[in-house]
Amino acid sequence: MNASGLSPEQVKLQSRVRELAAGPVAARAAEVDRTEQYPWDNVDLLKDARLIGMTIPTQYGGQGGNWLDAVLAIEALSATCAVTGRIAVETNMGAISAVMAYGSEEQKKMAADMVLAGDKPAICITEPDAGSDANGMTTRADKKGNRYVINGRKHWITGGGVSRLHLIFAKVYDEKGNEEGIGGFLAIRDETKGLRITRREPTMGLRGIPEAVIDFEDMDVPPSSLVIPPRGLKKGFADLMTAYNSQRVGAATVALGIAEGAYRLALDWSEKRQQFGRPINEFQGLQWKLADMSIKLSAARALVYNAARSGEGGFPDMLMAAQAKIFTSESAIQVVNDALQFFGARGYSRELPLERMARDVRMFTIGGGTAEVLRNVVAGALLKKKLPQTRDGWIRD
Numbered sequence: 130m131n132a133s134g135l136s137p138e139q140v141k142l143q144s145r146v147r148e149l150a151a152g153p154v155a156a157r158a159a160e161v162d163r164t165e166q167y168p169w170d171n172v173d174l175l176k177d178a179r180l181i182g183m184t185i186p187t188q189y190g191g192q193g194g195n196w197l198d199a200v201l202a203i204e205a206l207s208a209t210c211a212v213t214g215r216i217a218v219e220t221n222m223g224a225i226s227a228v229m230a231y232g233s234e235e236q237k238k239m240a241a242d243m244v245l246a247g248d249k250p251a252i253c254i255t256e257p258d259a260g261s262d263a264n265g266m267t268t269r270a271d272k273k274g275n276r277y278v279i280n281g282r283k284h285w286i287t288g289g290g291v292s293r294l295h296l297i298f299a300k301v302y303d304e305k306g307n308e309e310g311i312g313g314f315l316a317i318r319d320e321t322k323g324l325r326i327t328r329r330e331p332t333m334g335l336r337g338i339p340e341a342v343i344d345f346e347d348m349d350v351p352p353s354s355l356v357i358p359p360r361g362l363k364k365g366f367a368d369l370m371t372a373y374n375s376q377r378v379g380a381a382t383v384a385l386g387i388a389e390g391a392y393r394l395a396l397d398w399s400e401k402r403q404q405f406g407r408p409i410n411e412f413q414g415l416q417w418k419l420a421d422m423s424i425k426l427s428a429a430r431a432l433v434y435n436a437a438r439s440g441e442g443g444f445p446d447m448l449m450a451a452q453a454k455i456f457t458s459e460s461a462i463q464v465v466n467d468a469l470q471f472f473g474a475r476g477y478s479r480e481l482p483l484e485r486m487a488r489d490v491r492m493f494t495i496g497g498g499t500a501e502v503l504r505n506v507v508a509g510a511l512l513k514k515k516l517p518q519t520r521d522g523w524i525r526d
């Protein structure tokens with residue numbers, strides 16, 4: 130174990146991924162942002178480096194690694210290309226981990242095979258009228274004979290248009306029209322009829338992964354496509370959100386990685402850049418900025434690693450995942466903004482990565498639960514109460 134409590138294997142993994150991130154991943158990052166094209170070649174790199182399916186159990190072809198292994202890889206990748214870091218999140222956490230935890234044998238095999246072949250699954254929760262209040266979703270799955278018929282609209286779905294496997298959250302109704310709870314349905318783009326990618330959102334950052342509106346129009350699926358969480362459909366949303374805690378830790382890790390990348394650039398530049406006859410890091414104003422940036426990064430890293438460790442043998446703890454995501458996403462925005470400042474006018478140029486990092490990092494107080502709503506989660510867990518501004522499902526009971 131070293132100072133951060135990493136095993137020798139984890140230290141090796143970290144340095145291997147850092148090398149990949151500094152080499153071919155960094156070389157493509159600006160182009161991925163400019164062209165807004167999904168980096169399929171980076172998916173191949175991740176596959177070759179065995180950074181996809183790290184958390185998938187070995188009997189399904191994965192590496193049976195823990196959340197922290199995935200976190201170390203995501204952190205290193207995100208320091209040079211946040212889009213590639215996010216691909217590593219979604220091929221190790223989120224939808225795939227929900228299926229691996231709650232799915233039937235057949236569902237697990239299918240999902241693992243698709244992910245290990247390079248598919249980044251899409252998780253479809255958010256709707257135009259149900260964002261933070263996700264439990265208010267109106268996408269519905271009606272039981273008709275031995276089928277479910279799904280209708281509704283999701284938006285801001287990461288990977289919409291490139292992902293094949295979709296985990297779609299919907300309210301489930303029995304044949305008499307009684308609501309049974311929320312379930313997750315598996316569907317495959319271009320195979321499951323009625324799943325339509327309708328529009329790509331024009332995003333501020335993270336432009337190499339499409340965010341899409343997806344419509345479900347009489348999408349007809351068999352009951353075997355329904356992922357039923359352990360406590361059944363009544364507690365389906367709460368259980369699916371428990372699985373989502375892994376994705377939250379992953380999102381926090383991308384923010385952490387971006388901020389670390391920006392900090393390292395600023396540290397280096399602060400020695401190279403001279404003004405008033407000396408390196409700019411000899412001015413105390415900038416020294417204190419560097420000190421504050423490093424403190425935020427160390428604190429964020431500790432929260433993220435601890436949240437990842439809390440999930441050993443299950444999913445990361447809800448409270449720790451929320452705390453990590455709030456602190457890391459907010460601190461990372463500040464660190465990247467400060468790093469950009471070190472470069473003066475150059476920081477504002479599209480020829481350097483700082484402006485891209487500033488756009489990319491801005492997302493993480495929003496996607497995967499906003500910093501405000503996650504504060505409700507933290508408060509609810511501390512007070513052990515359902516808060517009036519939440520609904521069932523956001524707070525595990």
Ligand SMILES: Cc1cc2nc3c(=O)[nH]c(=O)nc-3n(C[C@H](O)[C@H](O)[C@H](O)COP(=O)(O)OP(=O)(O)OC[C@H]3O[C@@H](n4cnc5c(N)ncnc54)[C@H](O)[C@@H]3O)c2cc1C
Nearest residue numbers: 252253254255260261285286287496497498499501502518
């Ligand atoms: C890049 C990106 C990728 C995303 N990917 C996915 C994805 O793959 N799948 C998916 O399902 N969704 C995804 N989302 C959607 C994301 O999860 C939602 O945007 C988020 O949950 C917030 O919902 P909203 O945008 O509707 O904001 P709203 O819920 O409308 O919130 C608006 C504002 O009100 C605040 N607010 C709302 N309720 C409360 C409250 N009770 N207390 C205090 N403040 C409150 C919010 O914090 C926010 O500041 C993504 C979003 C982004 C930006």
